[in-house]
Amino acid sequence: MRGAQGETCTAETLAAALRAAAAVIAEHRVELIDLDRAIGDADHGENMDRGFTAIVSALDTATPETPAAVAKLAATTLISKVGGAAGPLYGTAFLRASAKLGDAAEVDGRLLVEALRAALEGVQARGKAVGGDATMVDALIPAVSAAEEAGDAEIATILTAAADAADKGAESTVDLVPRKGRASYLGERAKGHMDPGARSTALLLRAFAEAAK
Amino acid sequence: MRGAQGETCTAETLAAALRAAAAVIAEHRVELIDLDRAIGDADHGENMDRGFTAIVSALDTATPETPAAVAKLAATTLISKVGGAAGPLYGTAFLRASAKLGDAAEVDGRLLVEALRAALEGVQARGKAVGGDATMVDALIPAVSAAEEAGDAEIATILTAAADAADKGAESTVDLVPRKGRASYLGERAKGHMDPGARSTALLLRAFAEAAK
Amino acid sequence: MKKIINDPKTVVAESLRGLAAAHADVLRVEDDPAIVVRVDAPVAGRVAVISGGGSGHEPLHGGFVGHGMLTAAVPGAVFTSPTPDAVEAAVKATTGDAGALLIVKNYTGDVLNFETAAELAAAEGLDVRSVVIDDDVAVKDSTYTAGRRGVGGTVLLEKITGAAAERGDSLDAVEALARKVIGQVRSIGAALTAPTVPHAAEPSFDLAEDEIEFGIGIHGEPGIERTAVVTADELVARMVEAVVTDLPFAEGDKVLLFTNSMGGTPLVELYLAHGIAERLLAERGIVVERRLVGPYITSLEMQGMSLTLLKLDDELTELWDAPVNTPALRWGV
Amino acid sequence: MKKIINDPKTVVAESLRGLAAAHADVLRVEDDPAIVVRVDAPVAGRVAVISGGGSGHEPLHGGFVGHGMLTAAVPGAVFTSPTPDAVEAAVKATTGDAGALLIVKNYTGDVLNFETAAELAAAEGLDVRSVVIDDDVAVKDSTYTAGRRGVGGTVLLEKITGAAAERGDSLDAVEALARKVIGQVRSIGAALTAPTVPHAAEPSFDLAEDEIEFGIGIHGEPGIERTAVVTADELVARMVEAVVTDLPFAEGDKVLLFTNSMGGTPLVELYLAHGIAERLLAERGIVVERRLVGPYITSLEMQGMSLTLLKLDDELTELWDAPVNTPALRWGV
Numbered sequence A, B: 001m002r003g004a005q006g007e008t009c010t011a012e013t014l015a016a017a018l019r020a021a022a023a024v025i026a027e028h029r030v031e032l033i034d035l036d037r038a039i040g041d042a043d044h045g046e047n048m049d050r051g052f053t054a055i056v057s058a059l060d061t062a063t064p065e066t067p068a069a070v071a072k073l074a075a076t077t078l079i080s081k082v083g084g085a086a087g088p089l090y091g092t093a094f095l096r097a098s099a100k101l102g103d104a105a106e107v108d109g110r111l112l113v114e115a116l117r118a119a120l121e122g123v124q125a126r127g128k129a130v131g132g133d134a135t136m137v138d139a140l141i142p143a144v145s146a147a148e149e150a151g152d153a154e155i156a157t158i159l160t161a162a163a164d165a166a167d168k169g170a171e172s173t174v175d176l177v178p179r180k181g182r183a184s185y186l187g188e189r190a191k192g193h194m195d196p197g198a199r200s201t202a203l204l205l206r207a208f209a210e211a212a213k
Numbered sequence C, D: 001m002k003k004i005i006n007d008p009k010t011v012v013a014e015s016l017r018g019l020a021a022a023h024a025d026v027l028r029v030e031d032d033p034a035i036v037v038r039v040d041a042p043v044a045g046r047v048a049v050i051s052g053g054g055s056g057h058e059p060l061h062g063g064f065v066g067h068g069m070l071t072a073a074v075p076g077a078v079f080t081s082p083t084p085d086a087v088e089a090a091v092k093a094t095t096g097d098a099g100a101l102l103i104v105k106n107y108t109g110d111v112l113n114f115e116t117a118a119e120l121a122a123a124e125g126l127d128v129r130s131v132v133i134d135d136d137v138a139v140k141d142s143t144y145t146a147g148r149r150g151v152g153g154t155v156l157l158e159k160i161t162g163a164a165a166e167r168g169d170s171l172d173a174v175e176a177l178a179r180k181v182i183g184q185v186r187s188i189g190a191a192l193t194a195p196t197v198p199h200a201a202e203p204s205f206d207l208a209e210d211e212i213e214f215g216i217g218i219h220g221e222p223g224i225e226r227t228a229v230v231t232a233d234e235l236v237a238r239m240v241e242a243v244v245t246d247l248p249f250a251e252g253d254k255v256l257l258f259t260n261s262m263g264g265t266p267l268v269e270l271y272l273a274h275g276i277a278e279r280l281l282a283e284r285g286i287v288v289e290r291r292l293v294g295p296y297i298t299s300l301e302m303q304g305m306s307l308t309l310l311k312l313d314d315e316l317t318e319l320w321d322a323p324v325n326t327p328a329l330r331w332g333v
């Protein structure tokens, strides 16, 4: 997400980051399906792949002019193409982030961190999950905290810190007894499995971090 | 089927032979199911076992006084308890044999051979199968011929000759392309498999032969 | 193979108990020998339409007992045709002066057992006729063989003759109608998996993950050909070709298209296949005027499907549309 | 796992084409977003009853569209709830002044997507209410969790609310009725095998030949407990116990008993299980007044069954008996 000056993110760099994320999701499609098969309904990889493939198509035909407009395009595409739990939750995340970005043509690290915080709040507002429920929220909470701690750093640094924390957060879901989403039906039996949405959150943040380098 | 004099068959010895046959069929139930599974509908062993178990029950409660009456009890039991192709065909075999036996209290070798011939004719009249169609008829035809050739011998000798020939006849069905029964639907694909009804005919004749020793 | 049963030997009897409990308004089950009979049978002045065969093909036949379809059904053991005394009991329970038509699927066992029953009933002075349905184009017909199997066409035959009997047609008329239907109905089946009969430990045949059986029957017999898995488009095209060219069905023909699940095929796949068949028939100029889609003649849990085409005319269409009230087919009432 | 499909990505769209072709007298399918709509919708002066969810549960929901039941169904991808714009399209296609009731099965995805759709529709001035059904007793309810799943009770809810809408009840009345049904319906499921979603290479869970999953949902999620294979008597007894004690249902209660196949279970087994359930309920003095037996809410080719009990009163019985004309449920018309 390196901007012209290497320190901000533009509509173009955000779009490029989303394309990179789509490639990563496609690559991990089967892994996400397998994670969801173990404790859910075996569709998370398919859902995410359908959504991000649709984002790429949308970016091929539209050229949103601000980072907020790019995020909004991602949001509406996810909401209208994904379905399931992941569609509305990730859709809301991008929608809230977009709102936070306003009409800035370039987004600096500080605004980016605020947008990440807004995304997390959106997911929690819609899904009512708190930390420890074994959902994507368990990847997002530490990611946003780490991003906030990274503070005024370069965007790549901020996102790398977030991705690292998200990885650990996703890892932490392995030992949890899920209380939200499909895995909650399994109770204790879900222990020992990573939450697929936490994993996809970590994958997305890593893709964004790599794109920003 | 050794009679009092060791050379004729009575109601009692025929009943004993049927009980022995029931034990043999029960023992080979799974084998017959497996043969039928390969080229048919996987029920021949179950059908035969149900039928012969019912014959044993019938013999437990009734005491038919002539060999013909015993054969008739077997016939009606098979017809009313087995169903499928095997029920009417074996039922007819015993019915025709019973008719041939008349009201004789003791059956000698010569009459037994005539009864076997009548049984074969009954099966062919009902099922319209000829030799080479890959059915029980391919065990029965050589068995009856061998019995006829054994002529005036002891009953055990006659039946052993018939059983030996039936074994070979059953074996011969392995290389045939079936034209009757369920296996005919498979055409060439049925080659390489023994016909389950031919096998059960050979088993029955062997059980009778052993009982007569 | 796991099953929801207590004991392989009591599966049919126990299942009939559930059928009777579920549909007491339409049918009753009599025991020993077990038969399924229309609740209001015998129906005075009406031909009794009776069918039966091995169990494991449900809803065939018991699920088709009721107003406007079968008067009685005779369930044998799983995949084993019923015995003559059971068929005779069904005839006696339902047959009056109007007589009875026995619908027999062409299998050696069914033909022999129903034949004997018909003789027994005739000896008691009842007017009983039999028709043998053999609509499966997978098997090449010949006088030297057991001939074609009776499969999907049986469902349509039972509905149409049942409707004729219900409106009061004579036995002669119902029999003639049955022969007409048999003359213009054709089917073909394909399997993705094999069924497992309750008394057997293993599936009736083994199919690899990339194989299907083409031209199967309804008893777990292997088909006429084992081929690689193909797309739904290819599979249905092959099935349509086999059925259409057999009768043959010609451009302009009006037909009933029956897309049947062998039991274990999800409805989402069955409708997908049905849609393809509709398109292919339209391309050939064959006009689908009526359709039936669902699991109506099955082979336990077998995954797969069959296609049946019946050439329609005004009479057959009217009889197909006539009211029917059975557990498995119900309309117009 | 073999399937009769062309491409996992087009399964639902192609299947809907077959559904539309097979039942053009009852429903129509609109594309992009895909929805299934009663052929005569919008019906003036009648509340629209709309449901939907992931595909793979057929006949639910598309097979219940028609006179006296659903006004529209919104099919998502296999096991994936539909998106808000598809739900909104269904609302717009069917909803007039009388308003619409959305029947939502309690899954996070369904709740979120339908919620958004309801907001969008309300913003357009339409009177849209939602009810969430959560009848699965396998999941212990709690405000801190996703809560109970919506399963078999959904079928009964759709029939009863559809009948109320058909007779002209107001949206307030239909909504209140829906809440009443939800309050007195309970279900439990068990699986012998797992389904395989078309886009996945493997079954959703692995079960050994001697294991079953107790307390499963309809999406191939594992159940609450893996146990050894038991007899049908034991399995059904456990299921009846779980359902009866939850509400609880008491001696003298009149109920509708719904014995449902998860898709791949042969009817001969399902009726056997139904017979056992009837007997066990009779032993408890619970009076089975109505029953439904068959594959009505499935999980692709999964073998297994669910039991649903709905406490009846005169109003519910009358609405259950009211005429219905859909692909999968039809009587009285």
Ligand SMILES: Nc1ncnc2c1ncn2[C@@H]1O[C@H](COP(=O)(O)OP(=O)(O)O)[C@@H](O)[C@H]1O
Pocket: A036, A040, A041, A043, A044, A045, A047, A048, A083, A084, A085, A086, A087, A089, A123, A126, A127, A128, A129, A134, A135, A136, A137, A180, A181, A182, A195, A196, A197, A198, D079, D080, D081, D108, D109, D110
């Ligand atoms: N209430 C919730 N709050 C936050 N995240 C949730 C919630 N429910 C589910 N999720 C996330 O959604 C993921 C599942 O997404 P997906 O499989 O696409 O949808 P579905 O569960 O509808 O099949 C879970 O792994 C979890 O991370």
Ligand SMILES: Nc1ncnc2c1ncn2[C@@H]1O[C@H](COP(=O)(O)OP(=O)(O)O)[C@@H](O)[C@H]1O
Pocket: B036, B040, B041, B043, B044, B045, B047, B048, B083, B084, B085, B086, B087, B089, B123, B126, B127, B128, B129, B134, B135, B136, B137, B180, B181, B182, B195, B196, B197, B198, C079, C080, C081, C108, C109, C110
């Ligand atoms: N037309 C026939 N003539 C003689 N024997 C026959 C004929 N048809 C079938 N059979 C015999 O019956 C056997 C099958 O019996 P069984 O499996 O009990 O009945 P079904 O074929 O009805 O399942 C075959 O193996 C064959 O030997």
Ligand SMILES: [Mg+2]
Pocket: A036, A040, A041, A042, A043, A044, A084, A182
């Ligand atoms: Mg999922």
Ligand SMILES: [Mg+2]
Pocket: B036, B040, B041, B042, B043, B044, B084, B182
């Ligand atoms: Mg057999």
Ligand SMILES: [Mg+2]
Pocket: B041, B043, B084, B085, C054, C079, C080, C081, C109
């Ligand atoms: Mg058989």
Ligand SMILES: [Mg+2]
Pocket: A041, A043, A084, A085, D054, D079, D080, D081, D109
């Ligand atoms: Mg899902």
